[in-house]
Amino acid sequence: ENIVVSDLAQKMARKSRDVIRVLMKMGEMVNESQSIDQATAALVVEEMGHTAVFVSDNALEDSLMDSIVDHGDDAPRAPVVTIMGHVDHGKTSLLDAIRRAKVAAGEVGGITQHIGAYHVETPRGMVTFLDTPGHAAFTAMRSRGAKATDIVILVVAADDGVMPQTAEAIDHARAANVPLIVAINKMDKESADPDRVQNELSAKGVVPEDWGGDTQIVKLSAHSGDGIDNLLDAILLQAEVLELRASTKGAAQGVVIESRIDKGRGAVATLLVQKGTLKKGDLVLAGTMYGRARALTDENGKLVKAVGPSMPVEILGLPEAPGAGDEFLVVADERKAREVAEFRLARDRQVRMDMQQAMKLENVFANMGKKEAASVNIVLKADVRGSLEALTAALHDLGTDEVVVKIVSSGVGAIAESDVTLAESTGSVVLGFNVRADNGARAKCQNDGIDLRYYSIIYELLDDVKAAMSGLLSPER
Numbered sequence: 001e002n003i004v005v006s007d008l009a010q011k012m013a014r015k016s017r018d019v020i021r022v023l024m025k026m027g028e029m030v031n032e033s034q035s036i037d038q039a040t041a042a043l044v045v046e047e048m049g050h051t052a053v054f055v056s057d058n059a060l061e062d063s064l065m066d067s068i069v070d071h072g073d074d075a076p077r078a079p080v081v082t083i084m085g086h087v088d089h090g091k092t093s094l095l096d097a098i099r100r101a102k103v104a105a106g107e108v109g110g111i112t113q114h115i116g117a118y119h120v121e122t123p124r125g126m127v128t129f130l131d132t133p134g135h136a137a138f139t140a141m142r143s144r145g146a147k148a149t150d151i152v153i154l155v156v157a158a159d160d161g162v163m164p165q166t167a168e169a170i171d172h173a174r175a176a177n178v179p180l181i182v183a184i185n186k187m188d189k190e191s192a193d194p195d196r197v198q199n200e201l202s203a204k205g206v207v208p209e210d211w212g213g214d215t216q217i218v219k220l221s222a223h224s225g226d227g228i229d230n231l232l233d234a235i236l237l238q239a240e241v242l243e244l245r246a247s248t249k250g251a252a253q254g255v256v257i258e259s260r261i262d263k264g265r266g267a268v269a270t271l272l273v274q275k276g277t278l279k280k281g282d283l284v285l286a287g288t289m290y291g292r293a294r295a296l297t298d299e300n301g302k303l304v305k306a307v308g309p310s311m312p313v314e315i316l317g318l319p320e321a322p323g324a325g326d327e328f329l330v331v332a333d334e335r336k337a338r339e340v341a342e343f344r345l346a347r348d349r350q351v352r353m354d355m356q357q358a359m360k361l362e363n364v365f366a367n368m369g370k371k372e373a374a375s376v377n378i379v380l381k382a383d384v385r386g387s388l389e390a391l392t393a394a395l396h397d398l399g400t401d402e403v404v405v406k407i408v409s410s411g412v413g414a415i416a417e418s419d420v421t422l423a424e425s426t427g428s429v430v431l432g433f434n435v436r437a438d439n440g441a442r443a444k445c446q447n448d449g450i451d452l453r454y455y456s457i458i459y460e461l462l463d464d465v466k467a468a469m470s471g472l473l474s475p476e477r
């Protein structure tokens, strides 16, 4: 299935030249009237922050997207920020300090609640913080294909420097293509040594602006509050560069930040609106469930009637707790919502069955005692389902009469030790597309001599596999 570039752009409500620019980055030179194949299109769609839905198998969802895509004129929106960093470097303290600073600035107090996100007003604009600190939430979102964060604040304690989770956070932000701002925290401490921190960051490729790099560094203290305003300024400056925009009109779309079941009130979900306006009474479709948003509550526990882009809001009315990172959208018609929810349930079941089937096939080969002389075995992990589907299809197509490509296992998310174990027992290479191996997996690869490779460009991955097939590339380095 091919699609014409201008049609693809129109489906995403984007300009053709934006699509062409993304294609160029991927090494494809095309004009807007040329067509590209499905795998490439899927990557473009992911790259531009949308979710790929294939017409052939997902005509239903496609029609749904068609009916809501028109959002009219767009308007500037606030940046959405996630705080990451090593344990005890002050992520929670910083989130609290920013919140306190805002209340002190004369905002109506209210009872602040933890709903997973909050926003602050500054003289130069609004900023929204996702207040589940740490990498787990960020990775969970990404693994579900959601792009909820515009800017990552990397907290580094001035008295401790770059630590393992600092480096991990840098990797996550890079992999997600999200700009970093560094907050050197605990500057009030006697032992603070910001120069050392900047040296260590530079060694990781995070070079301060003062040193000729492009990363904003803010020295601050979450305890005293010194430097918090500078951090907010840095965020707003970065946001200006990003030119963040979204429509305030039309049906709301966005992402589930967190959810839980409350004994009295049932499912409670925090949604981050990314486009359009979410109103009380709207029919919300989130992942495989839907329901009417009965009550909208902001982070101060106040009931609100409607919220626009970059705003978090807690809603009641879904039948169950949706997953963090699930995309949501408002649909006009209950029958459509049910159809799509049921369709997605069936699709998820199918994906699981396919996976089990693939494993069984693998067992058949093993039981037959066949040597995998003529196959390249792959354990494949990717950041989003769309990329995984595109890569799986493209890899299968590489197979020839002499050499087949066997995808022993594929999945969304970071490469874990269990993936490496599987690779070891099946003689596979481990390929990560826009994902990395966790520490345990990396160590196991090193110890056991398993080939582990990372990619962010589909063609590079395919080229390497092709090379491996023709024996040009030794399967282990």
Ligand code: GDP
Pocket: 085, 086, 087, 088, 089, 090, 091, 092, 093, 094, 133, 185, 186, 187, 188, 189, 220, 221, 222, 223, 224
């Ligand atoms: P997290 O694990 O990154 O969320 O770190 P926390 O916010 O829990 O902070 C870890 C410890 O560092 C706590 O004991 C804080 O009181 C302390 N801390 C955080 N920020 C500062 C700061 O600016 N100055 C000093 N002196 N201590 C801080």
